[in-house]
Amino acid sequence: MLALSRHITRGRLFWLGLFALTWALSTYSFQLYKLLDARWVIRFPSALQLNLDTEISNFLDWLVNEAHFGLFSFRDLTRAIAWMIELPYQFLRNLLIEGFQTGIGDGAVQIAPSLSWIAVIAIAVAIGHYARDWALALLVGVCFLYLAVFGQWDSAMITLASVLVAVPIGAVGGLALGILAYRMPWVETLLRPILDLMQTVPVFAYLVPILILFGFGPVAALVATVIYAMPPMIRVTIVALKTVPEELLEAGRMMGATPRQMTWKVLVPAATPTLMVGVNQVIMLTLNMVIIASMIGAGGLGFDVLASLRRLDIGAGIEAGLAIVVMAIALDRASQAFSERRMSHPRTGSVVQRHPWTTTVLAIVVVTYLLGQIIPAIQNYPDALKISTGAFWSDAMAWINVNFFDTLETIKTVLLTTLLLPVKKFFAGIPWFWGILAMGLIVGRVAGWKLGLAAALMMLFIAASGLWGEAMVTLYLCGVSVFIAILIGTPLGIWAAQKPGAGRVILGLMDTLQTLPSFVYLIPVVMLFRVGDFSAMIAVVLYALAPAVRYAAHGIREVPPQLLEAGRMAGCTPSQLLWRVKLPLATPQLLLGLNQTIMLALSMLVITALVGTRDLGQEVYIALTKANAGQGIVAGLSVAVIAIIADRIVHALADKQKRRLGL
Template sequence: MSLAEARPASPAVFSRIAPGRLMWIAVLIATIVLVMLPANALPAWAWKYPLAWQVPFGSWISAFMKWLMESASFGFFTVHDFTRAIAWTLDLPLQFAKSVFATGFIQGQGSDAVVILPAIPWFAMIVLSVAAGYAVGGLALGLQMGFGLAYLAVFGQWDSAMVTLASVLVASLFGAAGGLLVGLACVRWRWLERIVSPLLDVAQTMPVFAYLLPMLILFGFGPVSAMVATVIYALPPMVRVTIVAIRAVPEEIRSLGLMTGCTRRQITWKMLVPSALPALMVGVNQVIMLSLNVVIIASMIGAGGLGWDVLTALRSLNIGKGLEAGLAITVLAVLLDRFAQALAVRSGAAVQGQSTGRRNILIGGLGLGLALWAAAAISQPLAVYPEAWKLSTGAFFSDIVSWINVNFFSTLEAIRTGVLLNVLIPVKRFMLALPWPWVVAVIALAGYRLGGWRLALTVGLMALFPVVVGLWPTTMITVYLTVVSVVLSALIGIPIGIASAQRPKLWRVVEAVVDTLQTLPSFVYLIPIVMLFRVGDFTALIAIVLYAVAPAIRYTAHGVARVSPHLVEAGAMNGCTRGQILKRIRLPLALPEILLGVNQTIMLALSMLVITALVGTRDLGQETYSALAKADVGRGLVAGLCVAFIGMVADRLISAAAGRMRARMGVEA
């Protein structure tokens, strides 16, 4: 691409694209006019979809689930028996992991229960983790693992953290293995990928609340249902990473396997999968982080652990207890993230020189850890961290929040009220005043302009779905909060990304902050914000922006930094200032990448928006949460599908726009 292509378009080009711009200006003016029209200017059905026209998908789904669990059978056994058998089978590895890490191996029940072998004690676990961290990532990772687990013990979070760790490890194992198998099947059969792809989109964008209830009905109340829901939520990234990683393996490796007489199975498992292992480990890392992010939600149906501690603290507004449990989840997330990243790097690097020494350290640590575990089994009180050694920061955090509320209440209330009156409420009223036929038509028009009739039909039908199920007003409230949150995230994230892309020292600081924001579980954001601003849309807005701003920063920095230095140098040689190079060269070329960052910001905003139903929003998240509380599976799934379709419409349109920009500029994805 030459420098001339990066400069502003010629008048001839403007004459070609001007009609399109004029069309969108006309659409904007028409939208404003429609909002300002009196209610009787259009037919009543344009504002409120008639009840007689609505399709009762929710009732159909609820009736189907009732028939499935009460009447459906496979001859000798019912569906209820079949799903309970699956639950019993899945419970075996989960109970084994909990026995190892948390409860110990127990014989008998109730008052007759006897601990045969205690759970691995805290000091043995620290020794094992330090050895494993050193073997995988060196001394720095080993020390991080040790200090992180010691923090959990010192601050009294060990028992709950080990329950959470057991659940996450088992769910991650099932998610990674299932995602790998589905991804390999999609690589082998293209028709299967076409079927699976939209299902993955729905699973990734549908709120976890929506399918907690079906899992509860199918598998019963308890940790197994929570684990299945966690696996469904965490599996899609592994499937997508597997497809990309296997297809990226050089063709020469496949040809070598065929030439040496390998079967298809041998080529897959002995050549393709090992060659793609570094990329696959990135997918495993994503599965682990997503699994950990669901533990609080899953605690609503019996998962327990740190998630339950955070949830109870949030319900009782116990700031100290909630932040302690939230920080424990954060520590656990950071440790698992760092370990998985190091494992991914190690799987793709040749570390022959250090492998023997690190392997000996690992074996020695394993032996010492097992010896300490045996000592704890002989003297079981050793396995328990002494109460006298525990510390607590709960009172400290509570005092800080109380001090802020006492001294800055007026300022915080003024900020909250100002944003509500001047931003949130006007945007909300504007969105609710839009007639649904016009919104659906504009979305379909955007799809046609960006991707043709197929995309127009797809996004148009997705936009129509909330209308026909009677959830249009609730959907527009969701859209309004998402739009405001994403705009604010972009206004914060894009300038930070631009500034840090050209300053390596600044980027190191920003990257550490972004990594922290992406590692923090979503519920952790809610606790201090609720304490400062109480419940409501403003609280949800702050939590969403904090959770969703990271992709806007990262993608912008990546897009600006990867612009060809030859183009930048050519601009400087032509006398362009630094600002002109940024506006005329870097930003235009980075725009597709920035759009993809905005796309990811929308996905995270929707994910967080559903969770903010716990702090008083009245959107689709509240609809799914209420359905879970009332055991209304149809209502929950329909509301979840509405959220999923919002995300999928945004994803399809933004991806199509980014693709058109890349094609226009001749830039490869």
């Protein structure tokens, strides 16, 4: 007991000493620079800086303009990939919205119209009923009807075409790589750091090289979307295949199944419910990407939101954002239903009896096609019946600004002066050499000296790239945003877990926040608080709040009932039960929520560069506007470094807590 007390005391002394020394160096770094007459105290020596951005840009330029592989060049390869992606994409655009044409330009003649809005809704209803029941069919149908009624149909169909191309490529590609990683452990070892980078490097960072390789347009946007959405499918596939019961595998071997038969007749069918969770993630990430991809020519609802943000049209932006949310709800619920669906016995009888929904949908398509030639309202939803809520949202925002301006300004001023600016001053003053050493000590103390050394080297990479100041601003904004998100989210999660009625409302609100596109948060925030760090912080908190709430609720619910009963028998009050039993046992889940909150905060910080932050996200965004691939990739890798270090620290803390609790 005495040894444990000494260990705790030494631990506290270590953290207090480290913080005190960091604070002192941060506060007096400028005086230290003056005393030593050494500029290197403030800025990494320019003679030792890496020119990695220039090397990357030169390499990409060589790759696009000079690289040859025997019979074809690299440009030929990218054009072939673009052609293969563009064929199904253009077909779906023609089918859903543009119709089929022959000829070019003014001489083009339409040979067949697109599917009518009634036919598309009928297909959506049929899919919902096939996946589960009439309740889901009604929900999906109402979601698609919403798109027509509120005037978002054309843009929504362009977005749907992108989703219908990107999701199969991402899902099939992720499945194939996941199976390969399961079969060959060295592939999994190789993929793990690549997946870490793909999930932590900001999307803007690889938009630039994709723009250079594939040009401006929807194909480049689809390539970026697939890269963004594929990693979860790979990870889910590996986990799903590893959790297939050994008895099934043994039964397959005893029946003489070949490796191919084992994969497609045993492993994949047994893992299908979990694999569908991966497909669901691909769908949601694809929809989250549509706005960002619109910056390089994706079009659709994403372009509408981005255009509204640029002209600060709050009504149009929220309308388009809500359309993405509605589409996300429909696709999310349908994919979840498919993951839970059980195989049914084939029906007997005629074709109509065996496939009632298929024949019904085909009949609706044919009838609406024929009637649409006579009655335009059947082919296209009538403009006279469309409803717009844009004026309502704009007026609501104006009313808030007029009536609560002083209150909002007071809140903003208080938080800026008491929290944001002091924390920013602290991080901005940390000398690069001490920041590297301190990060190594922190990670070494928590996760071991090997990871500590790796963390120090990664921070050295940021300093040597000339991005130390921007990285410290990123740490400050991320740290403050995550702190506030956890401060709000954890109590909400606990409340949701302990009060089922409140839980349904809170978790429903979190569902909405998670499906709202990231850009949508910026529009009302900028309208209320204008540009700057405070607006960025509010947007990040809103975007990153959901995992803090969800993991807190999940952790409290998962506490074993027998331990709660033991606490009650020991005479614990509800408050003591929460603080002494539930929260300690839920700590691993709370830490996982913290980890996800940090990841979402870092991804959102890159997007908040649009509202005037001066961090790594701004560097990535500037690189995108200048098509400077090297600058974008180096700044993106610096964000990934921060994300990876945070991930390792939080995972190490969670593992320690699990061992302490004997879990």
